[in-house]
Amino acid sequence: MLFxxxxxxxxxxxxxxxxxxxxxxxHKKWLLLIASYLFYAAWNPPYILLLFLSTTADWWLAxxxxxxxxxxxxxALLFCSLTTNLIxxxxxxxxxxxxxxxxxxLAPLGLMHTPPxxxxxxxxxxxxxxFASLSYTIDVYRKQIRHDWRLVDxxxxxxxxxxxxxxxxxxxxxxxxQIENPKLPTQNQVGWGLAFVCMGLFVKVVLADAIxxxxxxxxxxxxxxxxxxxxWAGLFSFSGQIYYDxxxxxxxxIGLALCFGFSFPDNFHHPYAAKGFSDFWRxxxxxxxxxxxxxxxxxxxxxxxxxxxxxxxxxxxxLIGGLWHGASWMFVLWGGLHxxxxxxxxxxxxxxxxxxxxIAGEGRLIEIITxxxxxxxxxxxxxxxxxxxxAIAKALMNTTIPPVPDIQHMIxxxxxxxxxxxxxxxxxxxxxxxxxxxxLFAQVAIxxxxxxxxxxxxxxxxxxxxxxxx
Amino acid sequence: xxxAPLSTSSFERQLPGVSWIPILGAALxxxxxxxxxxxxxxxxxxxxxxxxxxxxxxMKERARASRLGERALILIGAxxxxxxxxxxxxxxxxxxxxxQLAIDGSASTPILEGLAADQTIRGTILVDYxxxxxxxHDGAAPTFQKNYEKNKHARVALPLGRTSENSLSQMLHESFxxxxxxxxxxxxxxxxxxPAERSRQYLVTYLDRSRTADYSLVKLPEFYHQRVIRNLGLxxxxxxxxxxxxxxxxxxxxxxxxxxxxxxMLKTQATKQLVEAxxxxxxxxxxxxxxxxxxxxxxxxxxxxxSRFWDYFTENIGVPAxxxxxxxxxxxxxxxxxxxxxxxxxxxxxxxxxxVLEPILQKQAPNKDxxxxxx
Numbered sequence: 001m002l003f004x005x006x007x008x009x010x011x012x013x014x015x016x017x018x019x020x021x022x023x024x025x026x027h028k029k030w031l032l033l034i035a036s037y038l039f040y041a042a043w044n045p046p047y048i049l050l051l052f053l054s055t056t057a058d059w060w061l062a063x064x065x066x067x068x069x070x071x072x073x074x075x076a077l078l079f080c081s082l083t084t085n086l087i088x089x090x091x092x093x094x095x096x097x098x099x100x101x102x103x104x105x106l107a108p109l110g111l112m113h114t115p116p117x118x119x120x121x122x123x124x125x126x127x128x129x130x131f132a133s134l135s136y137t138i139d140v141y142r143k144q145i146r147h148d149w150r151l152v153d154x155x156x157x158x159x160x161x162x163x164x165x166x167x168x169x170x171x172x173x174x175x176x177x178q179i180e181n182p183k184l185p186t187q188n189q190v191g192w193g194l195a196f197v198c199m200g201l202f203v204k205v206v207l208a209d210a211i212x213x214x215x216x217x218x219x220x221x222x223x224x225x226x227x228x229x230x231x232w233a234g235l236f237s238f239s240g241q242i243y244y245d246x247x248x249x250x251x252x253x254i255g256l257a258l259c260f261g262f263s264f265p266d267n268f269h270h271p272y273a274a275k276g277f278s279d280f281w282r283x284x285x286x287x288x289x290x291x292x293x294x295x296x297x298x299x300x301x302x303x304x305x306x307x308x309x310x311x312x313x314x315x316x317x318x319l320i321g322g323l324w325h326g327a328s329w330m331f332v333l334w335g336g337l338h339x340x341x342x343x344x345x346x347x348x349x350x351x352x353x354x355x356x357x358x359i360a361g362e363g364r365l366i367e368i369i370t371x372x373x374x375x376x377x378x379x380x381x382x383x384x385x386x387x388x389x390x391a392i393a394k395a396l397m398n399t400t401i402p403p404v405p406d407i408q409h410m411i412x413x414x415x416x417x418x419x420x421x422x423x424x425x426x427x428x429x430x431x432x433x434x435x436x437x438x439x440l441f442a443q444v445a446i447x448x449x450x451x452x453x454x455x456x457x458x459x460x461x462x463x464x465x466x467x468x469x470x
Numbered sequence: 471x472x473x474a475p476l477s478t479s480s481f482e483r484q485l486p487g488v489s490w491i492p493i494l495g496a497a498l499x500x501x502x503x504x505x506x507x508x509x510x511x512x513x514x515x516x517x518x519x520x521x522x523x524x525x526x527x528x529m530k531e532r533a534r535a536s537r538l539g540e541r542a543l544i545l546i547g548a549x550x551x552x553x554x555x556x557x558x559x560x561x562x563x564x565x566x567x568x569x570q571l572a573i574d575g576s577a578s579t580p581i582l583e584g585l586a587a588d589q590t591i592r593g594t595i596l597v598d599y600x601x602x603x604x605x606x607h608d609g610a611a612p613t614f615q616k617n618y619e620k621n622k623h624a625r626v627a628l629p630l631g632r633t634s635e636n637s638l639s640q641m642l643h644e645s646f647x648x649x650x651x652x653x654x655x656x657x658x659x660x661x662x663x664x665p666a667e668r669s670r671q672y673l674v675t676y677l678d679r680s681r682t683a684d685y686s687l688v689k690l691p692e693f694y695h696q697r698v699i700r701n702l703g704l705x706x707x708x709x710x711x712x713x714x715x716x717x718x719x720x721x722x723x724x725x726x727x728x729x730x731x732x733x734x735m736l737k738t739q740a741t742k743q744l745v746e747a748x749x750x751x752x753x754x755x756x757x758x759x760x761x762x763x764x765x766x767x768x769x770x771x772x773x774x775x776x777s778r779f780w781d782y783f784t785e786n787i788g789v790p791a792x793x794x795x796x797x798x799x800x801x802x803x804x805x806x807x808x809x810x811x812x813x814x815x816x817x818x819x820x821x822x823x824x825x826v827l828e829p830i831l832q833k834q835a836p837n838k839d840x841x842x843x844x845x
Contacts, residue, residue, distance in 0.1 A: 006638035042634075189483075191490025210656075254483075263483035436486035440493065447497035452504050459642070459654035 001042040003197075003252045004205050011039065012256065019260060025182035029156055032260065039161040040125075047123040050088070051159060057084055058133045059154045062140040066147020074141060081137040089130045092123055097327030125165040127324055129158050131291055136172035138295055145173050153179045162256035166249050168267040168287035178262050185261030195435065195447060196255025202450040204248030207415065210457045212241035215412040220382060223391040227401030231392060233409040236416040238382050239375045243271065243419070246285070251431075266430075272374070272420050273427035275366045277341040280374060288324070292317050311346070315339040325381070330389065333380040341373065367424055505648075508655065511663050512647035520650050521675045522643035525610075526636040528571065529618050531679055535569040536590040536622075540752070543568045544585065546578040547598020548609075550760035553683050554811040556820040563824035564831065570679040572598060576609025579741070584615045586744040592753050594831065599759040599791065601774035604783065605737025651675065682813040685806035695719065697807045698765045702726075719765055726772040731779055738786050745789050756830060757783070757791035758823065761800065766808030790830045792823070799826050 001008050015035045022028050041048045061081040065074050090098070136154070139145040149157075157175045158164075185193070219226055219234025226234070250267035257264045267287050274280035281289040297317040303310040315336065322335015376396075383389035403409075426434060435443060521527070535544045543566035545551050552572040560568045571581055578597055585591045648655040651673045653662075670687030685693070692710040698719050699708045708718070745755045759780070762770060774780070776796070784791045794800040799822050806812050811819055 005635050006642065007634045010634075010638070188485055188487055188490065191488060191494065192485050194494060195490065258483065258485075432484075432486055436488050440489075443488070443493045444496040444500070447493055448500035448504075451497055451501040455501065455505060456656040456659065457654065459639075459649045459652075 001039050003249065003256075004201055007042065011035070011042075016259060026152075029152060029179060032160065033152060033156045036156065036159040036161040036164060040159065040164060043124055050123055050126075051129065052155075054085065054088060054130070054133060055155050055158045056151070057081070058137050058158075059149070059151055062137045062147050065137065065140050078137060078141045082134065085130050085134050089126060092126055094323075094327045128167045128169055129164060131169045131288075131324075132163075132171070133158055135169070135291065135295060136176075139172055145176070149176055149180065160257070160262070162253040162262075163264065166246070166253075167285075168250055168253060168264055169291050170264055170287070171291075174265060175262065183261050185259060189258045189261060192432065193255040193258030193260075196251050196258065196431075198255075198447060198450040198454070199431075200248045200251030200253075200255060202248075202453050203244040203251070205457045206453040208241045208244035208248060211408075211415050212237040212244065212412055215409055216241050216382070219395075220388065220392065223388070223395045225401075226395050227398045227403060228396055229403035230401075230406075230409055231395035231398070233413050234392070235375050235378065235396065237412040238378050239272070239371075240412065240416045240419055242378065242381070243268070269430075270423040270427045272371050273367055273423035274370050274374075275363045276370055277338060277345050277374075280370060281338075281342075288321065292321050296320060307350075311343050314342050314346070318342065328384075330380045330383060330386070334377060337377050337380070341377075364424070371420060508648050508659065508663060509646060512650070512658070515662065515670070517647040517650050517662070517671045518674075519644050519647055520652075520671075520673075521677055521679075522640050522649070522652055523574065523675045523679060523681070524636060524640065525614050525617060526633075526640065527679055528573065528614050529621065531569050531571055532584075532614075532618050533622065535571065535585075535593070536588060538567050538569065538593060539590065540592050541567045542591070542593030544591070544593060544595045545570050545572055545598070546581045546585070546595060547572045547760075548576055548578070548600070548603070549574045549681075550600075550762075550810055551596070551598035551758070552679070553681050554760050554816060554819060555680065555823075556817040557678055557680050559817050559820040560824060563821060564827070566594060568678075572679075573609060573611050573614060574681075576611040576614075577603045577606035578611065579603070579605055579744075580607055580611040580615040582741070582744050584618065586747040589751065591748065592751055594754040594756065595748065596827075597755060597757045599757040599783075599793070601734070601770065601779045604734060605740055682816060683807075683810050684814075685812045688807075690806060691715075694764065694807050697809055698769070701766055701769050701809075720768075723765060723768050723772060726769065728775050728778060729773050731782065734779060735782060735786075738783050742787050745787060749789070754831070755789045756827060757787065757789070759791075759793040759795065761794040761803040761805055761811060761819070762809050763804040764808045766805070767795065792826055792830075797826060 001011060015031070018031055019028055022031055037048050037051070040051060058081055061077050061084075065077045065081075068074055068077075136145070136157075140147045153176060154172075156179050157170075157172055160170075160175070160179075163170050215237040216234055219230060219237075223231060223234075247268040254264045254266070265287060267285060269283040269286065271280055271283035274283050297313055300313045300316065301309055302313060316339075318335045318339030319332055320335070322331045322333070322338070325331040325334070379389050379392050383392060435446065438446070535542050543560065543564060545555060545568060549572070552570060552574060555568075555570075557568040557570060560566075572578070573581070582595070582597060585595060643649040643652070648658045650658070650671055652675075672684045672687040673681060674684075675681045695715045696710040698715075699705055699710065702719070702722050704722065708715070712718070748755055780791075780793055780796075792800070794803065800819070803811060803815055803819050803822075
């Protein structure tokens with residue numbers, strides 16, 4: 001069920017209505033849990049079993065970890081939780097990828113392996129709920145969170161429908177206490193929640209799908225037909241599409257949670273205003289980058305064991321971050337490139353001092369360079385094959401083909417430049433403060449523009465959110 | 471037990487106080503006024519809501535084709551047969567139950583393949599013949615057919631999310647004029663409301679998936695020229711507003727060369743196998759080339775000369791085929807846009823076509839319902 005669908009509109013109205021009608025908090029939680037499983041079942045009913053089994057296994061293993069002080073047993077149980085989760089994730093997400101690469105490795109040796117054809121359907125959201133679940137068992141192991149939560153509370157934490165499909169990756173320490181303690185949403189929370197949902201849907205449906213996506217699809221379908229201007233328009237458009245698609249989803253998720261009185265952390269913070277790549281990762285998909293930092297980079301040693309080890313840890317973290325997005329070498333390449341950028345940035349900081357890559361203060365040139373490099377680095381993320389990526393890269397430098405006189409390309413470029421300007425101007429301002437700082441007339445104008453924009457772009461088959469596939 | 475907050479932990483989102491009730495109330499009011507204005511404007515322009523010709527409605531008709539057995543008269547093809555055949559007239563004239571499975575802008579081969587493989591299909595199939603579409607898998611047909619195969623045994627179509635979305639979407643399209651003919655409100659605003667020139671709704675889709683086109687409501691000859699330009703593949707260099715089109719377009723048509731028919735011949739043989747499979751279990755297949763006229767017909771004749779294409783097809787396909795351009799009874803029908811019949815000719819054309827088909831149907835199925843219905 002997509003947030004930008006009529007079914008979801010009816011679903012959320014029903015759930016919200018029942019939530020207010022049911023008087024007792026435990027019953028409200030049951031309602032949200034059942035609704036979340038229905039929400040997931042609307043896509044593929046059998047996979048709710050997988051969600052349930054994964055939830056129960058982690059809840060049970062975490063209880064066992066918490067109930068013992070024996071460090072060997074604790075470690076064994078954590079290992080059990082990690083392997084269970086990673087095997088399930090590996091089978092569904094990386095099974096075909098591993099087999100393909102295994103065959104490629106055997107081919108030069110003259111061995112031909114013909115495995116049975118597995119038609120594996122990737123359970124939507126598996127990467128998100130697996131990471132949320134993993135964070136719980138690791139936190140229990142580290143004694144950073146209690147282990148004695150009720151199964152219904154834990155199941156609701158994992159499956160709560162606003163974040164189930166595509167995050168943000170909410171930590172147990174953030175959501176479980178909110179689920180346990182009765183707290184009804186205030187009128188202000190519901191108002192902000194509805195406003196966030198409207199704005200999130202607007203940027204997804206109008207900006208990502210109607211303005212940017214058609215240009216991206218057109219250019220990536222036949223890059224050799226276009227010259228430099230249109231190729232850059234396609235590249236800029238993808239920067240816009242991926243940002244508005246995913247930040248729109250995150251904003252909807254945050255807004256929906258608020259309507260039920262739950263607070264989710266921010267997932268984006270004007271990422272295209274980043275001054276350098278470490279700053280970018282503090283602003284882009286924050287819940288994933290902090291997850292990777294806390295559960296991968298720091299446990300591997302972080303920056304505590306010398307420069308060489310730090311660089312290795314950075315690269316491994318970013319490569320895994322890339323692979324998390326999908327079973328393709330193109331995602332690994334994308335993650336690897338970001339790892340290299342972080343390494344270079346670190347090197348520059350060492351050589352020239354922190355002033356060379358300022359995190360605070362003015363630094364327009366660095367902001368623009370960062371944006372352009374990030375935009376170009378989206379090529380392997382969007383291209384399905386290396387050849388497609390190379391064709392796009394060639395088109396970026398092809399000045400022999402004149403620009404296509406297409407108004408849609410121009411609109412997309414202007415919209416992306418406006419986005420960049422907006423990010424730079426408001427790089428340290430929260431969305432809440434931007435909206436609250438406007439007068440009543442502007443606030444009404446913002447909300448009515450969102451509603452009218454959504455209405456004007458309605459009626460087509462809703463496009464899935466890009467991050468559903470991850 | 472320690473509970474150290476982690477980096478993303480945010481137990482309470484700090485939200486500035488805003489008076490949301492008047493803001494959201496006013497925004498909803500503005501939205502309602504805007505939407506109502508569009509609907510009312512469309513009422514004054516003569517628009518009315520139409521059925522959404524979706525995959526869901528196609529699948530419903532496809533399942534009906536299987537259920538009807540020998541009584542089914544199945545129509546497959548693209549827009550020409552969808553716009554040009556009056557199902558009520560066809561039902562009355564043949565005594566069979568017409569099922570409209572044509573898909574706008576799509577090839578019919580994937581549908582014919584599905585019908586050939588389906589043992590429940592024992593009725594009569596009318597295939598909309600286009601020279602360039604023989605054996606083609608272009609358009610939405612492969613997806614429609616694939617999804618039908620996947621879901622044909624389901625009592626309840628899963629996933630439920632998609633099923634309910636289809637129903638809700640259908641309901642929305644059938645209730646509001648802004649979605650007429652499958653348009654979205656933005657398209658409606660830009661092409662039907664804002665243009666100073668009065669626009670009209672010329673296409674209507676009905677519950678049985680048949681459609682009508684009223685060309686008295688469109689601007690001619692621009693609409694016709696647009697079709698010719700599109701068929702010539704000259705959209706980038708010419709527009710319907712270009713000058714001297716009556717001179718330029720015939721010149722462009724004269725430049726066209728006949729296409730090679732080797733691939734066509736192979737595809738005809740492949741189509742023949744599908745036809746044989748249907749015939750083997752008592753079904754019938756008839757190919758009908760719907761009318762085209764003016765420069766659209768000229769383009770077809772230049773690219774697909776009769777001797778190389780139609781004649782080869784009729785000699786090899788092994789079932790009856792009727793070409794509107796070569797049938798004395800049908801050749802005088804003209805298409806205002808060059809490619810599709812107007813609503814005012816639809817019933818008459820269907821009647822004449824049914825008369826042309828009558829001896830074929832009787833000859834092919836002397837003991838079937840059709841013959842019985844004619845007695």
